[in-house]
Amino acid sequence: MQLALVLYDRFTALDIVGPFQVLADIPGVEAVFVAETAGPVTDHTGRLTIEATAALAEVPAPDIVVVPGGPGERIAGPDHPVVAWLRAVHPTTTWTTSVCTGSILLALAGLLDGVEATCHWRSLDRLGALGAVPTGQRVVERGRIITAAGVSSGIDMGLVLASRLFGDEVAQAVQLAIEYDPQPPFDAGSPAKAPAGVRALLESVVT
Amino acid sequence: MQLALVLYDRFTALDIVGPFQVLADIPGVEAVFVAETAGPVTDHTGRLTIEATAALAEVPAPDIVVVPGGPGERIAGPDHPVVAWLRAVHPTTTWTTSVCTGSILLALAGLLDGVEATCHWRSLDRLGALGAVPTGQRVVERGRIITAAGVSSGIDMGLVLASRLFGDEVAQAVQLAIEYDPQPPFDAGSPAKAPAGVRALLESVVT
Numbered sequence: 095m096q097l098a099l100v101l102y103d104r105f106t107a108l109d110i111v112g113p114f115q116v117l118a119d120i121p122g123v124e125a126v127f128v129a130e131t132a133g134p135v136t137d138h139t140g141r142l143t144i145e146a147t148a149a150l151a152e153v154p155a156p157d158i159v160v161v162p163g164g165p166g167e168r169i170a171g172p173d174h175p176v177v178a179w180l181r182a183v184h185p186t187t188t189w190t191t192s193v194c195t196g197s198i199l200l201a202l203a204g205l206l207d208g209v210e211a212t213c214h215w216r217s218l219d220r221l222g223a224l225g226a227v228p229t230g231q232r233v234v235e236r237g238r239i240i241t242a243a244g245v246s247s248g249i250d251m252g253l254v255l256a257s258r259l260f261g262d263e264v265a266q267a268v269q270l271a272i273e274y275d276p277q278p279p280f281d282a283g284s285p286a287k288a289p290a291g292v293r294a295l296l297e298s299v300v301t
Numbered sequence: 302m303q304l305a306l307v308l309y310d311r312f313t314a315l316d317i318v319g320p321f322q323v324l325a326d327i328p329g330v331e332a333v334f335v336a337e338t339a340g341p342v343t344d345h346t347g348r349l350t351i352e353a354t355a356a357l358a359e360v361p362a363p364d365i366v367v368v369p370g371g372p373g374e375r376i377a378g379p380d381h382p383v384v385a386w387l388r389a390v391h392p393t394t395t396w397t398t399s400v401c402t403g404s405i406l407l408a409l410a411g412l413l414d415g416v417e418a419t420c421h422w423r424s425l426d427r428l429g430a431l432g433a434v435p436t437g438q439r440v441v442e443r444g445r446i447i448t449a450a451g452v453s454s455g456i457d458m459g460l461v462l463a464s465r466l467f468g469d470e471v472a473q474a475v476q477l478a479i480e481y482d483p484q485p486p487f488d489a490g491s492p493a494k495a496p497a498g499v500r501a502l503l504e505s506v507v508t
Contacts, residue, residue, distance in 0.1 A: 108322035108479065111349070115315035115452065118346045121506060125348040134352060139325045141332040142318070143352035145341060194480075214480060232484045244480025245322065249453060254486050266489035266496065267503040272315065273401075273421060273451025275490030276483035277439045279461050282473035283482030289473065296474040299328060 095259070097125045098156035098183075100196075101135040102176050104166030107142050108245050109193040113160045116252030116268055120260060128153045130175040138165045150179040158255070159187055163194025163214060163245070170202055177202045189255060190239050193248035197241040201226050209236050214244035215285050216300075246283075249274060302466070304332045305363035305390075307403075308342040309383050311373030314349050315452050316400040320367045323459030323475055327467060335360045337382040345372045357386040365462070366394055370401025370421060370452070377409055384409045396462060397446050400455035404448040408433050416443050421451035422492050423507075453490075456481060 097117055099110050110127075118125040129135045129146035136143045161180065170177055180203040184190050192200050197213040200206050201224035211226040211234055212218070218228040232243045233251045235258075242251035253274070257265035282288040288296075304324055306317050317334075325332040336342045336353035343350045368387065377384055387410040391397050399407050404420040407413050408431035418433040418441055419425070425435040439450045440458045442465075449458035460481070464472035489495040495503075 106322070107318050111314050111318040114349060115313070118348055119507075125346065127349065139332065141325055141354075142321060142334065143354075145350035145352070147348075147350075232482065233486075243482075244478075246456060246479045246481040246483070250484050250486065257486060262487065263499055263502055266487045266499040267506075269485060269487055269489045270492065270495040270499060270503055271451075271507060272453045273490055274453040274483075274485055275439065275450075275494065276453070276481075276485070277457050278476060278481055278483070279440075279457065279464060280469065280473045280476055282476045283480055285477065287482065288477040292470055292473040292477060295470055296477055299474075300326075300478060 095122050095124065095157045096153070097123050097158045097160070098153050099125060099127045100159065100161045100176055101127055101129040101144060101146050102166050103135060104138040104164050105135065105162045106164035106194060106245055107137045109162030109164065109196065109248050110160060112246065112248035113193065113252035113255070115272060116249060116256055119271065120256065120264060120268065126153060150175060154183065155186055156183055157188045159183060159190045161192040161196035161199050163196045167195050167198050170199055172202050174199070174202065180205065187238065189258070191241070191251060191255060193242045193251060194244050197221055197226065198224065200239065200241065205239060209239065210234055211236070211239070211241040212243050213241065302329050302331065302364045303360070304330050304365045304367070305360050306332060306334045307366065307368045307383055308334055308336040308351060308353050309373050310342060311345040311371050312342065312369045313371035313401060313452055314344045314351070316369030316371065316403065316455050317367060319453065319455035320400065320459035320462070322479055323456060323463055326478065327463065327471060327475065333360060357382060361390065362393055363390055364395045366390060366397045368399040368403035368406050370403045374402050374405050377406055379409050381406070381409065387412065394445065396465070398448070398458060398462060400449045400458060401451050404428055404433065405431065407446070407448070412446060416446065417441055418443070418446070418448040419450050420448065
């Protein structure tokens with residue numbers, strides 16, 4: 095079972111490493127990082143570089159696709175190499191998935207027209223403008239498409255995907271293996287829960 | 302403020318990308334991936350390669366150190382390059398931290414003698430045999446050392462570290478930025494919570 099993990103310039107690292115870590119150790123999963131061309135791809139911080147081991151053109155029929163978000167998607171249009179590839183491979187995938195603003199790329203590929211989907215809370219409006227029906231849920235499964243909310247939600251999405259592919263016991267075994275028993279020191283991980291001052295602070299530093 | 306993120310052959314990716322994603326976007330943090338030599342370093346799955354942009358010797362005085370776990374630590378002894386480097390840099394760090402079995406490397410460096418610490422639940426005995434005092438907690442802060450439990454716990458640890466370095470508001474803003482509002486589909490992320498059959502399944506596939 096081929097798992098294609100998409101990279102592009104200025105992706106957000108945890109978006110893709112979360113689902114990767116959930117799925118890559120499951121027997122039978124062949125994980126491959128893909129990008130427009132094989133080689134190093136640098137994240138949005140400019141500090142982390144992951145190697146794409148295959149070009150998109152070399153992976154024409156993946157079973158599972160995961161598309162991360164990141165500021166790099168903001169320059170994408172309907173002819174972006176990742177978008178064109180998504181349009182080409184989606185008809186034969188088992189699951190096409192995204193984390194964070196990766197769903198913007200799915201929408202640009204025409205995969206979310208009239209479909210309920212999610213992304214990072216700051217980009218839900220953009221997702222809606224592209225024809226999707228944004229929801230505030232953390233993981234949204236519609237047909238063969240699963241979209242997840244911002245950045246860290248890819249771990250939750252990965253576990254949902256693992257349960258669909260391999261059953262609940264395997265998904266739980268992965269959760270135990272990665273000791274995913276979250277205990278954040280604060281409860282500020284969604285706009286509904288974060289204090290107003292915290293949201294204002296974030297808006298002041300993130301463009 | 303220099304944040305040194307340690308890599309070594311067969312590290313576990315989420316261990317280091319979790320804290321990286323929490324800390325790297327905070328203004329003033331200069332994140333650098335370091336390894337024995339600069340260049341590509343491959344994770345324990347053999348599928349993910351991250352670029353180390355500096356050799357350990359080029360980073361002699363980091364402010365913050367994060368050491369990931371992974372099967373690669375099993376071959377380490379007191380003279381392992383990462384262990385020797387940890388011994389050399391720890392006296393002048395602000396915080397020395399680990400995720401998962403990264404704490405085994407801290408223990409080998411002599412930093413955890415008689416100190417309460419944690420690691421992945423399957424390796425707590427090994428940690429104790431090296432002189433640390435293992436706890437079952439997810440994040441353990443003792444003096445200038447913070448250790449975290451398995452794999453995904455590095456996100457929680459990163460938020461604790463962010464709050465110590467920059468205050469609770471900044472840590473909460475990061476939590477909101479990465480939308481860390483965990484909603485795993487199961488509650489099987491610790492040995493105390495996972496069904497017995499799930500633990501047996503995991504033990505049957507992981508060595």
